[in-house]
Amino acid sequence: MTDMKQQRYDVVIVGGGAAGLSGALTLARARRSVLVIDAGEPRNAPASHVHNYLGRESTPPGELLAIGRGEVAGYGGEIVEGRVASAERLPGEGEDGFRVVMEGGSTVEARRLLVTTGLVDELPPVPGLAERWGREVLHCPYCHGREVADRPIGVLSTGPLAVHQALMWRQWSDDVTLFRHTGPEPTDEEYEQLAARGVAVVDGEVSGLEVTDDRFTGVRLAGGRVVPREALVIQARFTARSAVLESLGLVPVAQEMGGEVIGTYIPTDPVGATEVPGVWAAGNVTRLTEQVIGAAAAGLMAAGAINGDLIAEDTRTAVEARRRG
């Protein structure tokens, strides 16, 4: 990564994960000047491999991004390390122009913005859980289910979605235990479903995780009892990293699923346009359940829409100039 070469770009992309790099690749290939500013904290960094990315199944997350950065640079796209603090519309430029302010105070200008800053997984406050996140403490069966197939799996209930999670993970193992913890009591119908699928239910709060030789080995209950498990499924709260979009006047909204608020996101139209003209968003900051390949696809779609918007503006400017003679 190098320092930025220009003071003004067609597009500045805030965030260099799958969504941002994919948008940058599309824009660079469309011969737009594009700068990606990335703080280097992709959401799946704790995981050892990326799954379900067709053509790159099981690639380490850092390797996938390094390949993407090389592809962007190959078409002249620029990528710099850094964290954007805020962005603002340049005065008097109508829709066309933003100032992006980095932490530390340096600035760069852009005609359009694409914000792909992802989300933060807020984990339930159980001691020891954060240390195992992405290793044996898991949330997504499509990301990790195959890797823990047929093993003893626990599901930590912190809300009404936990029963759904337990029934889901049962697809990957016939040894699934639902820990009631702080979640609600399952309904009679849910108890029947859990029993029919052979999912055990354990009452009582979970007080911690048992770890032996740097491996998660069991769930410790408040009374001291340990239930041996090799993986623990949790429901994280997905909080959009929306500070930059909020600085432009956008407001995150709550997303519900199965009677539970699972997080916050910034709404966009289907191709990523936000309510602020000239500003697009893609990836987890706007779709909380998006996987890597979906985030990359969203970055591509937003980039296409941004390029179309710039073409329309370039055409308007050319027509005005032609009329002026």
Ligand SMILES: Cc1cc2nc3c(=O)[nH]c(=O)nc-3n(C[C@H](O)[C@H](O)[C@H](O)COP(=O)(O)OP(=O)(O)OC[C@H]3O[C@@H](n4cnc5c(N)ncnc54)[C@H](O)[C@@H]3O)c2cc1C
């Ligand atoms: C443990 C775990 C394992 C996962 N495994 C898989 C899997 O196997 N397969 C799969 O498809 N999905 C997986 N996912 C989901 C995957 O992580 C997301 O789908 C993907 O990261 C979304 O891409 P994104 O570009 O939207 O955000 P991210 O990848 O999170 O990238 C956002 C980038 O923006 C940067 N950023 C944030 N704020 C700023 C700022 N202010 N200024 C500059 N840069 C900023 C961040 O540092 C980061 O680099 C997993 C998730 C987790 C938590």
